[in-house]
Amino acid sequence: MISKKILGMFLVVIGWALAACNWTVGDCYPREEWERGAGASAPIGPPEPIFTSSAAGDFRVAPPGEPQGAGERETQCNKTESSEESSEESPRGSSESSTDSTCSGPGDTAGDGQTFIFCSDACGSKCPTSGVNGFSQTIFNFVTKIEDDGTQTPGGWQEAAVDFKIKRWVDVYPEFWSCKMTIGVPLRNEAQGKISAELAAAISAKVSSTASRKIMKSDIHMPQGIFCFRFTEEMKVRMPEAVKGARVTKP
Incomplete structure (x- = not known):
């Protein structure tokens, strides 16, 4: 009886460890890149898991035949709606510059003496x-x-x-x-x-x-x-x- 309880507790611990592997940890990049060691400055060894969400749909795994990049890639885990809106409104390299709003209005072409x-x-x-x-x-x-x-x-x-x-x-x-x-x-x-x-x-x-x-x-x-x-x-x-x-x- 005692050995069955110990075995049960051991299985629960393993289950929690496997679940933690599906949560977002550190910098975001596809799991296959972690396994291959690809990705810029990927951490060495699995770091402490950082729990980013408890929603059931956050840890979606692509079904067989569907590419991992379909829909929202897992690498977008740190993206927020505000960051998406700001990137759309002010894209990097846009011709609009912040200097457009400085020194507004007409200047003086000649002094009035006063x-x-x-x-x-x-x-x-x-x-x-x-x-x-x-x-x-x-x-x-x-x-x-x-x-x-x-x-x-x-x-x-x-x-x-x-x-x-x-x-x-x-x-x-x-x-x-x-x-x-x-x-x-x-x-x-x-x-x-x-x-x-x-x-x-x-x-x-x-x-x-x-x-x-x-x-x-x-x-x-x-x-x-x-x-x-x-x-x-x-x-x-x-x-x-x-x-x-x-x-x-x-x-």
Whole structure:
């Protein structure tokens, strides 16, 4: 009696072992390739079985006369519906590229003089051509605050409240913001003599265009607030160098 029980338990263990051989293990490829040692980087020896499903129809064996590859091959055991859909929608080698969705919309063929436009390399076609982009002197409206009575040097004072408009295009859509400053210039100094509003505007346009370009080139992904702070600080240094006695302040 005991020997029959032991024999029965032994047969149950063998049955479970044979069943495990039909489950998907490791990488998927036809069983005949496992037996022949074919298939790229096939494991050596049978690994621990990984149970991928308990459905009765998952372990179908092709009947005699029917090729193993008929219908769904057993090598498709790791395929999912989502992977099939993604492969159909975006086939490898498709002419559609992810870059089609970047830098959308029309670009600027020429600068408007009020907005300095900065572009990443990928969005370079959206920027004005080199030499055209920058701030125009028309945005610097200098108004006399103190008349020059000729008794002091530098003499008199004029100011322009400026709203520097910035456009940055480094991704799908451009960003827009502005940096506000007040630029003050004497009406007369020793180096330039009399400084007209037109001359002050021309100098300010050149200095601000150079300063903003320098700051943005240091980090084109710089946060907007950080850019305005550093732009203002750069103007505080550059304007007195360009016009003796000039000052830059926040409004």
